[in-house]
Amino acid sequence: MDTRxxxxxxxxxxxxRYGYDAVGVQTIVEEAGVTKPTLYHYFGSKQGLFETLVKEKSQSLLEAIQLASAYHGDITKSIKDVVNEYFKYAQAQPTFYRMILSLWFAPPSSEYSGVVQELLLEQTRLLEAMFEAAVQNHGNMRGRHQQYAVSLKGMIDTYIGLSFQGHIQLNDNVLNHKIVHQFMHGIFS
Amino acid sequence: MDTRxxxxxxxxxxxxRYGYDAVGVQTIVEEAGVTKPTLYHYFGSKQGLFETLVKEKSQSLLEAIQLASAYHGDITKSIKDVVNEYFKYAQAQPTFYRMILSLWFAPPSSEYSGVVQELLLEQTRLLEAMFEAAVQNHGNMRGRHQQYAVSLKGMIDTYIGLSFQGHIQLNDNVLNHKIVHQFMHGIFS
DNA sequence: GATTTAATATACCGATTGGTATATGATTTT
DNA sequence: AAAATCATATACCAATCGGTATATTAAATC
Incomplete structure (x- = not known):
C-alpha cells in the first residue's frame, strides 16, 4: 500500500477507536511509519486528512444509494433496496460507519462537523428525490419529502446502531421487510 | 449561584457547544470566573466534572421515565406516556440532551463513554421492565423485551434528533400519537 | 477563642497539541 | 544531463493540555 x-x-x-479529537497527528504518523511533514504534504492539515477520508470512503455508499433510490413505480421496492444497501454498506465498512454515526450529532462548531453534515445532506437529497418522484402515484405524500427522507434515514441508522451494539443482526431479510413495512405504515396511516 | x-x-x-475533548479545563474555569484548583477541589478531575454533570442532570429524566413506564394494563398508554416524558425533557433540557445524543456512539475507549453508556443502560432497563410487565397480556412479546426497549429508545432519539435539526416539532400531539401507533404496529405485525 | 476544615488563588509541572522551516534524496519533465 | 517537482526526514515552534504543590483566606467545629 502506498503511503497516502x-x-x-x-x-x-x-x-x-478513540475519536477525532483524542487522536493526535503524531500518533497517526507513528502508526503509519512516517513523519509529520509527510502527512502535511498529502493532506495539508489534520482536518484535511479527515475530509479526504470521509469523501473517499463515502463515495461508494452514495453511488449505491443513488442506484437503489431510483423510482420505477414501486416506492416500497425502492425503499427496500435502499435499506438493503445501507445495511450492506454498514456491514462492509463498520469502522467507517461507526465513526460517522458517532459524529451525527457532533457540535456544529467542531472542525469535523462540516464534512459529516455535508455527507448527511447528500444522502438526504437522494432520499428526498426518491419520495418526490413517487408523489405522482401517491398524492398524499406531497410536500413531505424531506420529513420522509430524514425519518427513514433515522430509522436506518437506529437499526445499524443497534447492530453495532450487538442487539440485532442486519443479515436478516425478515428484519429488512419489517422495517420497510413499519415505515410504510407510518406514512399511509 | 454557588461556585459548584x-x-x-x-x-x-x-x-x-464544542464537544468534551475540544473544551479545556482552563476555558471552563475562566468562563466560570474561578481558577483551576477550585474545579479540582469540587470534582477531582475533568472526567469527574463530566460524570457529576451527567448524573445530576439525568436524574429527573430517569425519575420521570420510571413513573411513566409503570404498566397498568395498557401498554399503549405506557408507551405514549414514556414518549411524552422524553419529548418534554428534550425540550426542557435541549443542551444536555444534545450533548448526550452526540456521545451515544462515542468510542468506548473515550473517558466519557462509561458514564453515558451507564445512563443509557438505566433507561433501557426501565423500558425493558415495562415490556416485561406487559407480557402477561401480550404473550407474543415474550422474550423480546430488550429488543423492544432499544428500538423504542432509538425511535424516540431519532425524532428528538430531528427536532434539534429543525425538521420537526416535538410540541405535536399528533406526532406523538403517530409514533406510538407506528411502533405498536411494528410489534404486532 | 483556638483549631480544624473548606474554599480559593499564585505559580508552576512535564507532556502533548497542531503545525512548520529547512534540508535531502528520489523521481519526473524538459 | 539539467531542472524542476515530489516525497520524505530532522529538528524545532509557541500554545495548550490536564493536573498539582504550596499558600492563604473564610467558615465551621470544638
Whole structure:
C-alpha cells in the first residue's frame, strides 16, 4: 500500500477507536511509519486528512444509494433496496460507519462537523428525490419529502446502531421487510 | 449561584457547544470566573466534572421515565406516556440532551463513554421492565423485551434528533400519537 | 477563642497539541 | 544531463493540555 492510503487507513482506525479529537497527528504518523511533514504534504492539515477520508470512503455508499433510490413505480421496492444497501454498506465498512454515526450529532462548531453534515445532506437529497418522484402515484405524500427522507434515514441508522451494539443482526431479510413495512405504515396511516 | 453549580452550568454549555475533548479545563474555569484548583477541589478531575454533570442532570429524566413506564394494563398508554416524558425533557433540557445524543456512539475507549453508556443502560432497563410487565397480556412479546426497549429508545432519539435539526416539532400531539401507533404496529405485525 | 476544615488563588509541572522551516534524496519533465 | 517537482526526514515552534504543590483566606467545629 502506498503511503497516502496507509495514512488514511491508519487514521480511520484510530479516529473510529478513540475519536477525532483524542487522536493526535503524531500518533497517526507513528502508526503509519512516517513523519509529520509527510502527512502535511498529502493532506495539508489534520482536518484535511479527515475530509479526504470521509469523501473517499463515502463515495461508494452514495453511488449505491443513488442506484437503489431510483423510482420505477414501486416506492416500497425502492425503499427496500435502499435499506438493503445501507445495511450492506454498514456491514462492509463498520469502522467507517461507526465513526460517522458517532459524529451525527457532533457540535456544529467542531472542525469535523462540516464534512459529516455535508455527507448527511447528500444522502438526504437522494432520499428526498426518491419520495418526490413517487408523489405522482401517491398524492398524499406531497410536500413531505424531506420529513420522509430524514425519518427513514433515522430509522436506518437506529437499526445499524443497534447492530453495532450487538442487539440485532442486519443479515436478516425478515428484519429488512419489517422495517420497510413499519415505515410504510407510518406514512399511509 | 454557588461556585459548584456555576462550574457545572458552564461546563454543560461548553461541552454541548464544542464537544468534551475540544473544551479545556482552563476555558471552563475562566468562563466560570474561578481558577483551576477550585474545579479540582469540587470534582477531582475533568472526567469527574463530566460524570457529576451527567448524573445530576439525568436524574429527573430517569425519575420521570420510571413513573411513566409503570404498566397498568395498557401498554399503549405506557408507551405514549414514556414518549411524552422524553419529548418534554428534550425540550426542557435541549443542551444536555444534545450533548448526550452526540456521545451515544462515542468510542468506548473515550473517558466519557462509561458514564453515558451507564445512563443509557438505566433507561433501557426501565423500558425493558415495562415490556416485561406487559407480557402477561401480550404473550407474543415474550422474550423480546430488550429488543423492544432499544428500538423504542432509538425511535424516540431519532425524532428528538430531528427536532434539534429543525425538521420537526416535538410540541405535536399528533406526532406523538403517530409514533406510538407506528411502533405498536411494528410489534404486532 | 483556638483549631480544624473548606474554599480559593499564585505559580508552576512535564507532556502533548497542531503545525512548520529547512534540508535531502528520489523521481519526473524538459 | 539539467531542472524542476515530489516525497520524505530532522529538528524545532509557541500554545495548550490536564493536573498539582504550596499558600492563604473564610467558615465551621470544638
Amino acid at each position: 492510503q496507509k495514512l488514511l487507513q491508519v487514521a480511520l482506525n484510530l479516529f473510529s | 453549580q456555576k462550574l457545572l452550568q458552564v461546563a454543560l454549555n461548553l461541552f454541548s
